[in-house]
Amino acid sequence: MSKSTLTNLRKKKKHIKLSMPFRFLPLLTARASVQDASRIIVTASVGGIGLANIGEQGTFAYAAAKAGAIHLVKQLAVDLGPRHILSNCIAPGFFATEGSMPFIEKYGGEEALAKTYPNGRLGKSEDFAATAVFLASRGGAHINGHCLVVDGGGIVGRISE
């Protein structure tokens, strides 16, 4: 064996020794306990509960995928619960993000669409951030397998003019 091959092997061995303990640790279960459970939070959508987009701008796969994600989380909640991991979904309604803009335009723009929601507005960044923080915090420690809708009540009923 040449000297350079040997050096390379040693280097490789050193690398493996350094990185292995991390690589093989199940990251979410490493510190999880009954008192301090880890959290899985999945961003779903109200489009996975009620009607998403149909017609010219139909989002058939998206609606089905989000509905699937909501049910997947229920499976995870019971399977991973005993490993001290809680699993939940957030289902946002319309937020004025880059990805949502084409659809918001389709429904008449931000202002017109906002008026159709019971609370009179679309979602704001802090609405989503606060929900994620809540589910991740000690305050959300007994919530598992749930889908939290953040849409100002739009899923219950929309206001028509």
Added chain:
Amino acid sequence: MAAANLLDFQSIFSLEGKVAVITGSSKGLGLAAASGMLQAGASKVYITSRTPGACEEACAVLNQLPTKRPVASAISVPADTSTVEGIQRLVDSVSKTTDHVDILLVNAGGTQSAPIEKTEEKEFSEVLDLNLKSVFYCVQKYVNQST
């Protein structure tokens, strides 16, 4: 009256010292959640999306937040989480700087739109992969002993 004794209730929504991984976090709702978690006391928040430049930019903004903990940091770990290989790369990158994760927010998602007649098989599968399959494999890679 024991029910009135709520222990340490003032910190009930605190994420003090927590480590979070958020997919799709270089913009939009994921970025908002990253900012919220850092300001709620998280010590490390991993920012990931397909575009390395966007991850770096998001981290630069987050690391300037005046209300995060001084030692807390947003860490850029670009990866394409719509594929299982990409998810594995993400786990590998994250593992370099932490031995555990407290919070996994699987947020990456997106869609194309088309009427029924023009919805192609390839696009349908891509949207399912990104919004559903990747959720399962993200979770698997973070709980599996043999990742």
